[in-house]
Amino acid sequence: DAGVIQSPRHEVTEMGQEVTLRCKPISGHNSLFWYRQTMMRGLELLIYFNNNVPIDDSGMPEDRFSAKMPNASFSTLKIQPSEPRDSAVYFCASSLYGEGDEQYFGPGTRLTVT
Amino acid sequence: SQQGEEDPQALSIQEGENATMNCSYKTSINNLQWYRQNSGRGLVHLILIRSNEREKHSGRLRVTLDTSKKSSSLLITASRAADTASYFCATGSIWGGGADGLTFGKGTHLIIQP
Numbered sequence: 001d002a003g004v005i006q007s008p009r010h011e012v013t014e015m016g017q018e019v020t021l022r023c024k025p026i027s028g029h030n031s032l033f034w035y036r037q038t039m040m041r042g043l044e045l046l047i048y049f050n051n052n053v054p055i056d057d058s059g060m061p062e063d064r065f066s067a068k069m070p071n072a073s074f075s076t077l078k079i080q081p082s083e084p085r086d087s088a089v090y091f092c093a094s095s096l097y098g099e100g101d102e103q104y105f106g107p108g109t110r111l112t113v114t
Numbered sequence: 115s116q117q118g119e120e121d122p123q124a125l126s127i128q129e130g131e132n133a134t135m136n137c138s139y140k141t142s143i144n145n146l147q148w149y150r151q152n153s154g155r156g157l158v159h160l161i162l163i164r165s166n167e168r169e170k171h172s173g174r175l176r177v178t179l180d181t182s183k184k185s186s187s188l189l190i191t192a193s194r195a196a197d198t199a200s201y202f203c204a205t206g207s208i209w210g211g212g213a214d215g216l217t218f219g220k221g222t223h224l225i226i227q228p
Binding site for chain 2 (some may be wrong): 055
């Protein structure tokens with residue numbers, strides 16, 4: 001298996017622009033997670049889905065952030081409008097609930113908002 | 115908010131020595147997991163220990179869990195230069211049954227001197 005795939009790997013955008021991050025989980029996994037990593041705040045859970053349904057989005061910092069999972073093999077995290085403080089590495093992870101619970105992380109998207 | 119707190123924040127040892135990292139957490143958990151992150155890369159799952167377990171081994175890794183003290187330790191024996199990385203503990207809440215997102219600590223940066 002190719003593992004969790006994220007795109008783009010790097011994104012540089014100007015403040016106010018819309019940013020869309022993409023994730024393809026491991027085939028057969030039924031849970032998907034979005035995390036953000038910064039030096040100041042470490043790794044934070046933003047939102048997670050079970051069987052394509054959003055379960056907990058309490059970690060989403062503001063209404064500017066939204067996430068969707070239209071099917072079992074694809075998820076997006078959108079920031080609109082973006083701000084410099086959104087600069088971070090965004091990770092997607094997937095797991096197979098009930099079969100171990102360990103999470104498999106993608107390589108991350110490094111977002112820079114200028 | 116950060117649940118896990120790793121100790122020490124940084125650790126430098128000679129190759130071949132054992133490395134011990136500690137993690138404390140605040141709330142009741144379903145499981146505790148340890149992850150490794152090499153610089154600029156995603157997180158790699160190392161080991162998971164459930165709340166009803168006290169010790170677990172995987173290769174050169176040994177994890178202990180003390181739920182009464184809300185603490186865990188990760189021991190890496192016979193360290194190698196390739197073990198240089200940041201190590202994070204992460205907890206799954208008791209309410210999530212293993213299906214929810216993880217709460218990460220800020221990590222221990224381990225440097226193995228050749």
